[in-house]
Amino acid sequence: MIRSAGHAATDDHSGMVVVDHLSKSFGAVHAVEDLSFAVGPGRVTGFLGPNGAGKTTTLRMLLGLVTPTSGSATIDGRPYREIARPLRVVGAALEAASFHPGRTARDHLRVYAPQVGVPDSRCDEVLAMTGLTEAARRRVGGFSLGMRQRLGLATTLLGDPRVLVLDEPANGLDPEGIAWLRSFLRHLAREGRTVLVSSHVLSEVQQTVDDVVIIARGRLVHSSSLAELDALTERAVTVLSPDGMGLRTLAEDRWPGRWETVDHPGAGAGTGAVLVRDVDAATVGAAAFAARVELHELATRTVDLEDVFLRLTGQAPAEGQSASTMGAVA
Amino acid sequence: MIAALRSELRKTMTTRMWWVLLLTMVVYMAFLAGVMAFSFAFEAPGAGAAGPGGEEGMALAPLDLALTVYTLAPTLGYVFPVIMGALSVSGEFRHMTVTPTLLAEPRRTVVLGAKLLAGLPIGLLYGVVGTLTTIGTGAAVLAALGEDPMLTDPEVLRTAALAVLAMTVWAVVGVGFGAALKNQVVAVVVVLAFTQLVEPVLRVALGLVESLQEVPKWLPGAAGEAIAGASFYSASGINELLPRWQGLVVLIGYALVLAAVGRLTTLRRDIT
Ligand SMILES: Nc1ncnc2c1ncn2[C@@H]1O[C@H](COP(=O)(O)OP(=O)(O)OP(=O)(O)O)[C@@H](O)[C@H]1O
Numbered sequence: 001m002i003r004s005a006g007h008a009a010t011d012d013h014s015g016m017v018v019v020d021h022l023s024k025s026f027g028a029v030h031a032v033e034d035l036s037f038a039v040g041p042g043r044v045t046g047f048l049g050p051n052g053a054g055k056t057t058t059l060r061m062l063l064g065l066v067t068p069t070s071g072s073a074t075i076d077g078r079p080y081r082e083i084a085r086p087l088r089v090v091g092a093a094l095e096a097a098s099f100h101p102g103r104t105a106r107d108h109l110r111v112y113a114p115q116v117g118v119p120d121s122r123c124d125e126v127l128a129m130t131g132l133t134e135a136a137r138r139r140v141g142g143f144s145l146g147m148r149q150r151l152g153l154a155t156t157l158l159g160d161p162r163v164l165v166l167d168e169p170a171n172g173l174d175p176e177g178i179a180w181l182r183s184f185l186r187h188l189a190r191e192g193r194t195v196l197v198s199s200h201v202l203s204e205v206q207q208t209v210d211d212v213v214i215i216a217r218g219r220l221v222h223s224s225s226l227a228e229l230d231a232l233t234e235r236a237v238t239v240l241s242p243d244g245m246g247l248r249t250l251a252e253d254r255w256p257g258r259w260e261t262v263d264h265p266g267a268g269a270g271t272g273a274v275l276v277r278d279v280d281a282a283t284v285g286a287a288a289f290a291a292r293v294e295l296h297e298l299a300t301r302t303v304d305l306e307d308v309f310l311r312l313t314g315q316a317p318a319e320g321q322s323a324s325t326m327g328a329v330a
Numbered sequence: 331m332i333a334a335l336r337s338e339l340r341k342t343m344t345t346r347m348w349w350v351l352l353l354t355m356v357v358y359m360a361f362l363a364g365v366m367a368f369s370f371a372f373e374a375p376g377a378g379a380a381g382p383g384g385e386e387g388m389a390l391a392p393l394d395l396a397l398t399v400y401t402l403a404p405t406l407g408y409v410f411p412v413i414m415g416a417l418s419v420s421g422e423f424r425h426m427t428v429t430p431t432l433l434a435e436p437r438r439t440v441v442l443g444a445k446l447l448a449g450l451p452i453g454l455l456y457g458v459v460g461t462l463t464t465i466g467t468g469a470a471v472l473a474a475l476g477e478d479p480m481l482t483d484p485e486v487l488r489t490a491a492l493a494v495l496a497m498t499v500w501a502v503v504g505v506g507f508g509a510a511l512k513n514q515v516v517a518v519v520v521v522l523a524f525t526q527l528v529e530p531v532l533r534v535a536l537g538l539v540e541s542l543q544e545v546p547k548w549l550p551g552a553a554g555e556a557i558a559g560a561s562f563y564s565a566s567g568i569n570e571l572l573p574r575w576q577g578l579v580v581l582i583g584y585a586l587v588l589a590a591v592g593r594l595t596t597l598r599r600d601i602t
């Protein structure tokens with residue numbers, strides 16, 4: 001691809017974050033194992049995984065703070081440590097506690113301004129962008145968690161970077177703050193920036209992200225657009241019958257491989273409860289009627305995106321219980 | 331490097347520690363200078379310009395007396411620039427501001443270099459203020475007791491200027507020390523214990539053992555005093571000091587060795 005020299009800033013690497021076979025062990029703890037993914041510009045990417053999945057460790061390796069055991073991570077094709085004036089290329093906020101409590105918000109920003117190469121007036125600008133103008137001259141020690149998150153975000157914006165890396169930026173924000181963050185991140189992505197945000201709950205970023213990278217126990221479990229992840233959601237129907245045997249025979253006959261027995265509070269001797277996937281209640285009801293199986297309950301249960309996330313990351317929701325219980329008995 | 335240096339100076343000036351410690355040092359130095367000027371002048375009443383203090387080992391000639399009082403900053407007050415220097419590294423780990431610091435400048439040697447250089451103006455400030463305090467208080471007390479404060483003596487002026495230099499280098503030693511021992515509480519405790527107790531005891535104890543008499547002058551505190559060229563210890567005959575230039579080289583050596591240790595330990599580790 002040929003581009004004029006005037007557009008050198010938008011070369012092919014521009015805004016690309018690439019994690020390549022990255023691994024990190026802390027002694028016996030394998031925090032990250034053979035993780036690979038890529039994140040592109042113009043989109044908000046959610047980096048998701050439960051507590052301890054390795055999100056922070058991955059981001060710290062990406063930012064040159066932690067040395068990988070093996071593998072590499074690059075931004076714009078270069079390791080972070082080799083980027084000259086990195087704050088002009090990457091803005092990163094890692095945790096809400098990285099402030100000296102005795103410094104004011106404005107002074108916190110002024111400390112890094114020389115290295116970004118911007119005048120102090122830029123500090124006031126980013127304070128205004130993050131709604132901290134009023135608190136600019138207050139000491140950070142007295143800030144709420146939400147205000148610290150905003151100050152962390154303000155710090156990332158100092159150098160007007162192409163790439164933003166934010167570790168759990170929604171932590172501690174009230175609903176209004178989350179809504180604000182959402183539109184702010186969408187706005188940054190629309191400007192063509194790369195936005196990588198981590199979270200341990202999908203629902204928190206579900207309305208913000210275009211793409212998802214999901215990890216669990218240090219390994220990649222899923223990486224796709226949000227739309228593709230959405231396709232993994234499904235409907236399911238739970239049915240309760242006094243004739244447990246008949247119900248299971250019917251389910252195996254009509255929906256082999258798509259049903260399982262489940263615990264049910266209303267179940268008694270001889271009764272049975274079954275969950276059938278990817279089917280609607282009317283179909284199940286009609287089939288039961290035709291097979292003369294008496295039903296006491298017929299309920300639609302949608303498996304939402306959060307359940308998919310939990311299943312992918314091995315934090316199986318309640319419906320998986322029967323299988324694991326059987327496994328334990330055997 | 332210039333940007334990193336400016337960043338370091340802003341870090342220091344935007345928290346309260348620098349002036350809290352500076353004021354504490356002023357009070358401490360004024361107190362020590364007053365007490366010492368008073369007690370030495372009192373012990374040698376009318377010793378005047380007559381010559382070396384006779385039978386009484388502690389009696390000092392006016393010049394020695396003045397030099398002893400005016401070098402109290404590098405003799406006992408140097409702990410303040412050391413702590414300031416140490417906090418510039420250990421404070422970053424205490425508050426985890428080392429994360430944004432390394433995001434702004436991922437080259438860790440540059441970060442440490444900027445901190446060492448930033449120690450110079452801080453140490454200069456502490457040196458000027460500390461030395462002026464001891465001269466101001468000491469001279470006032472000496473004059474009040476009828477002794478000559480010797481303020482126009484060229485040796486006094488040279489010693490005062492070199493006392494400032496010693497304090498300046500001490501701040502850089504503090505940075506190296508903080509890098510080698512990043513835990514803030516431990517660093518402050520070790521600094522206080524070493525400077526106020528361990529080294530003074532070592533100097534007296536080693537001075538008593540004939541074969542080890544040469545050792546104390548290589549200790550960091552003695553090297554700092556050697557830069558100024560006078561101290562309470564040397565005046566009272568407890569230890570000899572190195573020549574000035576050697577003292578300077580030795581103290582800078584301590585700073586660089588500690589900084590190198592810090593670079594290979596604290597600053598090589600993962601920041602998690
Ligand atoms: N410095 C360290 N020493 C030892 N183990 C560590 C260290 N840092 C992280 N770990 C371990 O690595 C694993 C991954 O931790 P990490 O902080 O990356 O997870 P995370 O996905 O960010 O979790 P959370 O959602 O809780 O922030 C955890 O088991 C953690 O205990």
Ligand SMILES: [Mg+2]
Pocket residue numbers: 055056057167
């Ligand atoms: Mg984390």
